[in-house]
Amino acid sequence: MSAPEIRVFNTMQQAKVPLAPLTPGKVGIYVCGPTVYSFVHLGNARTFTSFDVIVRYLRARGFAVKYVRNYTDVDDKIIKAAAETGEEPIALAARFVREFEADATKLRLLQPDVSPKVSETIPEIIALIVKLIANGVAYQSGGDVYFEVRKFPGYLKLSKKKLDDLLEGGGERELKGEEKRNPADFALWKAARPGEPSWDSPWGKGRPGWHIECSAMSSKYLGETFDLHGGGLDLIFPHHENELAQSEGASGKTLCNCWMHGGFLDLEGAKMSKSLGNVVRLRDALEKVDAEGLRYFFLTTHYRQQLAFSDKALHDAEGRMEYFYETLKKVDERLDAKEFIAGPLHGEPQRFLNDFHAAMSDDFNFAGALSAVSGVFAELNLLMDKPPVKDKVLVGRTLVALREVVRQMSKALGLFERKPEDWLLARRDRQVKAKGLDVAKVEAAIAARNAARAAKNFPEADRLRAELKATGVEIMDTPRGTEWKVASE
RNA sequence: GGCGCCAUAGCCAAGUGGUAAGGCAAGGGUCUGCAAAACCCUCAUUCCCCGGUUCGAAUCCGGGUGGCGCCUCCA
Incomplete structure (x- = not known):
């Protein structure tokens, strides 16, 4: 088989480009994983499945792939969810990591080579922020640290937006913040508020902002420049744009050579999303x-x-x-x-x-x-x-x-x-349960029908077939004997 | 308001300059005691509309129309 060159659509160039790994034969890929404050839904599952297949394919083509997919386990949403359940935020996040892994196993998603967590990457995050301040693209303001977007010339090169449009825009972005030099500046470090998980830092107790964790985790496990970076389309802005600004603002190097983004899963004409509330949990879907x-x-x-x-x-x-x-x-x-x-x-x-x-x-x-x-x-x-x-x-x-x-x-x-056989039987079992069928009765009817057939009593055999059919059971006469399945409608 | 994506048969969906993959559904057939499954055949002179470029366009360009998304947490 002549192996065709692999071409990948790169969001940065908005075009397909040849896959050209930094190290021949090896591919480093970082996929933005779930923020673990609830169960994942089918939209999330679609994206993770897409990258799962992409990684599998690259491996099938002989590439040694290092697959990193993180867990964001420190985040506003997690803190909020924890406040509602009365759990510790870190404990709640850990619980949903376990739930995610249970779902992922059922979906047969590959285990990434590394699944880093924010809570285990704090020193690297702090070091990165220190570097950004030293490079003059970030500044401290009280106990917070912000990234100064105007100081990073490449800002918005991924999402193709303009800073002015961003500020004027029809959106509802929070533009408040006298503590920020520019409304579009975003937090790298947030000062701790009572009851929130926090870590010591040069700026006092606090926690990382939303985007910085991915910058820290990707460079920790894949280096300052790596091959592929993936996620859903909705991460292009602001998450990947900000991530890129932080990483490149710190290292001065290209973060990754190719940005990949997966399309949405729609439910009744609209994007399935937590904010719209039109989600189907992966877990619930897998029941059916x-x-x-x-x-x-x-x-x-x-x-x-x-x-x-x-x-x-x-x-x-x-x-x-x-x-x-x-x-x-x-x-x-x-x-x-x-x-x-x-x-x-x-x-x-x-x-x-x-x-x-x-x-x-x-x-x-x-x-x-x-x-x-x-x-x-x-x-x-x-x-x-x-x-x-x-x-x-x-x-x-x-x-x-x-x-x-x-x-x-x-x-x-x-x-x-x-x-x-395992798959077929498992599927039948699920259908039997859903229909509330009695397997013993089905098998008795099949035995009776076979007796009738042996006696060439075809009217009786057909009557039994019809009877089973009415209950949703389809029977097939095969060289191995009579088999049955639940009819699909 | 800014930016972007999409529009292919009844339905889902590839194809992005050389004359419409595949799947589902439907109809006909083979097989079968009858079925089921499987297999075979049929099923878009045409790719939202209008112009343009080209020997040639579903594919490129311009203009419409319709749908979706990002600009705010989101895969």
């Missing part, structure tokens, strides 16, 4: 839909594109996963205990992988890659059901090759990595 079905749904659109959430879309995605796993189940049963020696293949199994790489190399075109996935599964089924060639050894050998192609795609997408 299979985790891989959800992952597949996220991959049906390019990562930078908006994606509309709906129960139907999720349901369809899960149905598609069923097709994939049913196919793999058949393939694996057939290949079991058989060996095929090397030799010619039918068709060109590799062509699907080539198409897959072509799509993924082009700014991680998930939807395009899924087309190649469909191709390989259709070919697998064709060879098993209606092989266009007679040579059984040739067919078997080709199935082995195609199965290997699927394995390669699996690794990059985080899809169909489970044992097909």
Whole structure:
């Protein structure tokens, strides 16, 4: 397989650029992780899944990826949430880190190589602020420290805004603050108020502002300049813009070579967001839909594109996963205990992988890659059901090759990595529970029907089939006997 | 008010200068005692509208219309 060059859309240039790692063969990526004051919602999950697949793909292409995704565990929202529950802010944050990790495991998200927390990066944050003050781009004001945006010439180069527009704007940005030299200046360090978590600093007790933690954590684990920086579209301004200003204002070097931003998940025509309150928790969604079905749904659109959430879309995605796993189940049963020696293949199994790489190399075109996935599964089924060639050894050998192609795609997408029977059974169990079916009764009816069939009493057999169907159970007569599943509507 | 993204079949969705991927749904067929699943066939002379550039545009440019987003916490 000739590996196509990987091109990535860089928000800074608003164009696709070739991936050119600082160190050949290695990629450092920083993804802005959750602020842990509540459960993550599906919009968050989409972004994390996108970067999960991007990291998986880069690894599949042989890059040694260092993947850093932080937890922001010191923040206004956390303090507010803690005040409401009566917990200590740090304890509440720790609790939601655990909840996040439980959700992430279900979604089969890769564990980042490093998951730093703000609360464990305070010395580095203070050192960074000290440097910014020394460089003349930050100033102390009482117990606070602010970044002075007018002193950093590159300010707003990422978001393409103008400082004047920012100040006039139709927004509701807080422009108050006599303590600031410029209303657009933002806090690097906030003086402690009673009851808030705080740390000693050269400016008295206090805590970091919102953006500085990412600057500190990324340079700590990836260096002053690294390859990829990711997050949701809504982080471009102010978060990434400010992060960039802080990092570059301190180091004088480019923070990262490529900024990647994922598109939103929409719910009923509007961005799913905590401020609008139109969120579906990842946790709640996973009660209703299979985790891989959800992952597949996220991959049906390019990562930078908006994606509309709906129960139907999720349901369809899960149905598609069923097709994939049913196919793999058949393939694996057939290949079991058989060996095929090397030799010619039918068709060109590799062509699907080539198409897959072509799509993924082009700014991680998930939807395009899924087309190649469909191709390989259709070919697998064709060879098993209606092989266009007679040579059984040739067919078997080709199935082995195609199965290997699927394995390669699996690794990059985080899809169909489970044992097909396990996935299929788990899905059925969930559906059985949702419908309140009695498995023993279903199996008794199937046994009765098979007795009727054996006696060639087809009217009775059909009656039992119809009866089951009415309760939502679909039965299939296979070479292995009669199997059943919950009908999807 | 400033800035940006998007508009492709009934639905979802790739494609961004060379003559419309893929999926769902639908119709027909093969298979089956009947089914289910799977497979095969059919399903956009056309890419929101109007102009322009070009031998050639869904793709580039200009102007509309419609949707979304950022400018304030947000993935």
